Amino acid sequence: MKFGKSAITAAALIAAISLQAGAGVIHAEEANAATNTVSVSTAASAKAAHANAIYNHMMNLLKSPAKQAEAVSYMEKNIYQVTPYQATLMVLKLENAEKAILDAWNDKFFKDSIQTKLQKLMKPGDDLTALIIKTNDKNLKALLKGARDSGYRLETSEGMYYLVLDYPRFQKVRAYVSADIKSYIDIMTAETKAPFANDAALSISWTEVTKRSLSQEAFVKSFPHSNRTAQAKSLYSQYLNISLYGLNNTPMFDYDTKKVNAKAKAALEAAVSKGDPSNSDYLKKIKGFLDVLKKNNDVLTPEVDKYRKAASGIK
Template sequence: MNKKQGILYSVLAVTLGLGAIPIGTIQAEGAVSPPVGGAKASPLTANNDHAEAIYKAALPLLSSSNKLPEAIKYLNANMYAVGSYRATIMTLKLENLHKAALPAWESKFNTSNVQRKLTAIYKAGASMKNLAEATEDLALRTLLKSASESGYKLETAEGTFFPVIDYAAYRKYKLYVTNDISAYISIMATESDLPSSKDNGLVIGWTDVAARALSQEQFIQNYPKSNRISAVKSLYSIYVNNTFYGQNNTPLFHYDNLEMDLEAQKAYSSILIKNNDTSSFLQKLDGFMKLMKDNNFKLNDEVEQFRKTTMQL
């Protein structure tokens, strides 16, 4: 696993389409489909002609990565006035553009000169805007400021700095989009706020690993026809794998004695006590924990076979 796979897995999980999209269709994930998931009334509802005019004015801004800062400002100021149908399309088109533009931004950051300068000023948790204000280097300041205004944030792994989509900034659109995309934003913003792993190891607890898997599974069950169902399914498969295997630097079973991590035992047992619904994920976890108890919480051929079977489901 490389450093970027440890950050926002879902960014690599989906290839999204771009281009102007008529009302009634959203081009993404290789398919064309209307927004689904239930309309959510905006606090203020403009007349249809006004909403359509705002929407049409947004389309040119959402057609070029060079216009990302302008597009973000426009959406922030006008999203409330277009209704949930158009708001959903505008939001997903913005994400499409963010994903398409990301490789170019990665290239701008992936130079020895930029990396060296960032190493000198970087502080954990600092925003790109704050880092831009902290440097006297005009070129670096311009790069950081532009990336920030374009909707990206800075991440680091294995000593390298790179931009990722700042999904937390999408939270302001949750009130205006359809229910499924509101839930999708919550899932992605959680990943953006605290990526699950870095440097081939989990940086969240076992309880959070399972809780995120449950949240993703709920989305899949509630919104099977959502435009972003493939993205969430891909993310869910990663969390199922993390649940039953961990990662190289944080394995579920210790390499030396093949015993299951004690904190994972406690976390999974607690989750099963607190949740007794018919979740497929919880059923797998319950069967796994019963098998672990029967095998004194040690990895053996029977446990390994269970894990392989589980991952095939």
């Protein structure tokens, strides 16, 4: 079949128009993609700038002890808007700030007038919020509210009332920090809710002693380079000593008979039985302790004492 010149010209024109239209679609798609990329990039930059602004404001608040309560509240309300790295630093720096002025806060609580008021006011189970509600003393109410809002909680021991860091409160921001600090918050929350000692006596069960020892050991093993590894090691050392010595008013061995505390021994045996001494330095030491105990009929002898000194590092 032969085509006339006009038909060929028309066909060429149609092809050219088609190609130009196709090129236009391609250029439009490329332009849209570029626009979307710019939009995403702009949004990411804005988000990063917002996170930086929140973080920097938090750091500025922490420079002033008088603004610590404001810093606590600000962090709890805004931590979800920063990066996990920034959130972790916010938590750690707040903890540092709370520790730095804890003694100054306790000096206020150690005044005889405050201790007397607390003795009359406080009942078992009361926390700072309960005391704030109960008291009509404006000055005391302001002191209690300031302590609570600044990140502290009230404890009592040997007839004295004093403040400690409110680690359970850090659970509010736990979801936003790094894995090691999540674990650290959990360890310190357990310590705060149920301190291991009161009046030089063990205030938790021997089973809980072994449980916490293993948790602290696991933290050190899992996060050897964490910013809070040193604190976990220190706590673990205390618990290892308790596991071998007990406390002054809850000794591992009876002061008169030198016989081992039966409940303590049972808890140590259960921990070794359920765990793996080959994979835990703590359990390995406890197993060795139990072995030397058995050899000495569960009595504190020079051999037993020598072992626990070596195991705990006491000279």
